[in-house]
Amino acid sequence: MRTSPMLEHLMEALRCLPGVGPKSAQRMAFHLLQRDRKGGLQLADALSKAMTEIGHCKECRTFTEEDVCNICNNPKRCENGLLCVVESPADIAALEATGQYSGRYFVLMGHLSPLDGIGPSDIGLDVLDFRLQRGDVTEVILATNPTVEGEATAHYIGELCREHGVSASRIAHGVPMGGELELVDGTTLSHSLLGRQKLS
Amino acid sequence: MRTSPMLEHLMEALRCLPGVGPKSAQRMAFHLLQRDRKGGLQLADALSKAMTEIGHCKECRTFTEEDVCNICNNPKRCENGLLCVVESPADIAALEATGQYSGRYFVLMGHLSPLDGIGPSDIGLDVLDFRLQRGDVTEVILATNPTVEGEATAHYIGELCREHGVSASRIAHGVPMGGELELVDGTTLSHSLLGRQKLS
Numbered sequence: 001m002r003t004s005p006m007l008e009h010l011m012e013a014l015r016c017l018p019g020v021g022p023k024s025a026q027r028m029a030f031h032l033l034q035r036d037r038k039g040g041l042q043l044a045d046a047l048s049k050a051m052t053e054i055g056h057c058k059e060c061r062t063f064t065e066e067d068v069c070n071i072c073n074n075p076k077r078c079e080n081g082l083l084c085v086v087e088s089p090a091d092i093a094a095l096e097a098t099g100q101y102s103g104r105y106f107v108l109m110g111h112l113s114p115l116d117g118i119g120p121s122d123i124g125l126d127v128l129d130f131r132l133q134r135g136d137v138t139e140v141i142l143a144t145n146p147t148v149e150g151e152a153t154a155h156y157i158g159e160l161c162r163e164h165g166v167s168a169s170r171i172a173h174g175v176p177m178g179g180e181l182e183l184v185d186g187t188t189l190s191h192s193l194l195g196r197q198k199l200s
Numbered sequence: 201m202r203t204s205p206m207l208e209h210l211m212e213a214l215r216c217l218p219g220v221g222p223k224s225a226q227r228m229a230f231h232l233l234q235r236d237r238k239g240g241l242q243l244a245d246a247l248s249k250a251m252t253e254i255g256h257c258k259e260c261r262t263f264t265e266e267d268v269c270n271i272c273n274n275p276k277r278c279e280n281g282l283l284c285v286v287e288s289p290a291d292i293a294a295l296e297a298t299g300q301y302s303g304r305y306f307v308l309m310g311h312l313s314p315l316d317g318i319g320p321s322d323i324g325l326d327v328l329d330f331r332l333q334r335g336d337v338t339e340v341i342l343a344t345n346p347t348v349e350g351e352a353t354a355h356y357i358g359e360l361c362r363e364h365g366v367s368a369s370r371i372a373h374g375v376p377m378g379g380e381l382e383l384v385d386g387t388t389l390s391h392s393l394l395g396r397q398k399l400s
Contacts, residue, residue, distance in 0.1 A: 003262045003269040003292065006250050013246035016239030017217075018231045019224065029250070030290050031218045033263055034309070037251045039216030044247035046213035047232075050206050051240040054233055062203045063233055069203035090230050092203065109234070 007033070059131070061124050062089045062107045077104050081138030083131070085157055087111055087145055095143065103141075106131070111149040112156055123153070125160065132164040140168045207233070259331070261324050262289045262307045277304050281338030283331070285357055287311055287345055295343065303341075306331070311349040312356055323353070325360065332364040340368045 002008055007029060014025040032040035057064045059072035071077055071092075082103025086092060092105050108123040120126070131137060140161050144150035154170055161168035174192035175184050184192075202208055207229060214225040232240035256262065257269035264270070271277055271292075282303025286292060292305050308323040320326070331337060340361050344350035354370055361368035374392035375384050384392075 002296070003257065003271055003289070004254060004264040004266075006246075006254055006265045007263055010246045010250040013239070013243040016232070016236050016243055017228045019227070024219065026290060026293065027219070028217045030263075030288065032216070032247075032251065033254055034288075036216050039213070040247050040251040043213040043216055044244045044251065046206075046210045047240050047244035047247070050210040050229070051232065051237045051244065054204060054206055057203065063207055063230075064204040065206045066204075071203055088230065088234075089203070090226060093226065096202070 056109075057107075060105050060107055061109055061127065062092055062105065072104060077102060078136060081136065082141060083137045083139070084141040084143050085128070085154075086143045087150065087153075091143065108144070108153065111144060111147075111153040113149055120156070125157070128157070129160060129164075132161065132166050137166055140166055142168060142170045146173055256309075257307075260305050260307055261309055261327065262292055262305065272304060277302060278336060281336065282341060283337045283339070284341040284343050285328070285354075286343045287350065287353075291343065308344070308353065311344060311347075311353040313349055320356070325357070328357070329360060329364075332361065332366050337366055340366055342368060342370045346373055 010029045011022070011025040014020055014028050015022070020028070053065045054063050055065070056062065057066075057069035057072055059068050062069055062071075064070070066073075080103050082101070083106055084095065084101060084103060085106045085108065086095070087108050087110060089107055089109075092107065095101050095105075106124075106128055108125075110118060110123050112118060112120065112123060132140075140157065142154040142157055144154045144157075158168045158170075172195055173188065174195055175181060175188065181189075210229045211222070211225040214220055214228050215222070220228070253265045254263050255265070257264045257266070257272055259268050259272035262269055262271075266273075280303050282301070283306055284295065284301060284303055285306045285308065286295065287308050287310060289307055292307065295301050295305075306324075306328055308325075310318060310323050312318060312320065312323060332340075340357065342354040342357055344354045344357075358368045358370075372395055373388065374395055375381060375388065381389075
């Protein structure tokens, strides 16, 4: 027998968050009730707003509450004619954090996976096709994940670019910075050899 | 430059949860937006209800949305005259999970800590004093944490019980079940020797 059905319900609801099991949910609920009710209310407000109002950008399909996101809306971001294709909005955050890239993005929200019934139109390749037709993209950078599905998706989009006469490139695979060579797996090491660059 | 201020705000708000840093907050926000908007809305609703409506039980000070919680309201729970004093509502959940205890609880919502300015009335000992006066408690089980503050608090409440002529007991300290003797710390081992029980 528990003391509060409402508290039980909150613990149950918290478990919709990834990585939160019964123990963490209990800790979170008690923490909010005991120490941060204001934070809890702000979270409730932010959640209900985000869940109802955030949709997808018409241009790049990333999450935004506007019709077109801040990046697609910025005229400076289309000057270099680059379009970076990624699998998820989290990848945009990672690439933006590098500060190395100043072009636009296109978010697939997944990858091709015929076995799961995910075809080209499910990952927005019809939208991408339309963008490539428009002619303001000079190079497509394929930054899908280095997994089997990611590689297949990159290959498919590469073909699409060739049809439109737009140059396509794939991000480099190789040994991660700061790692130790002996701990790197064989496939990665093969890629780092195949993709070696001339120093002189 | 980020694509959505509302999404940024959600990630910031998620960080009020204990153990959630920037990376986890991002993962949670994307997970809810991409895969579980309904769950996100239910969580928002559960949070706002819990934060505004859950207060403390008048009898035992645990969290509840009623005046008096389910446990204190249950006449069966006062038949044995036991009152278990714990530091937090989470301790009630742990004790209830054992299925061994059928008495009532009293939640201190902390422990005595003179250096932090937390005195007897801050942990509800005035309310406990009143309950002991009422005469329906025959034994107080002191289940505060086995820390310096928890022990001091247990000692203080033990004295209070003596004043009211109510018997008081402390939960047993000793070797945890399933552990290995060689890995148990010295203080715990001393307690397990001092608290040894006759078999025959």
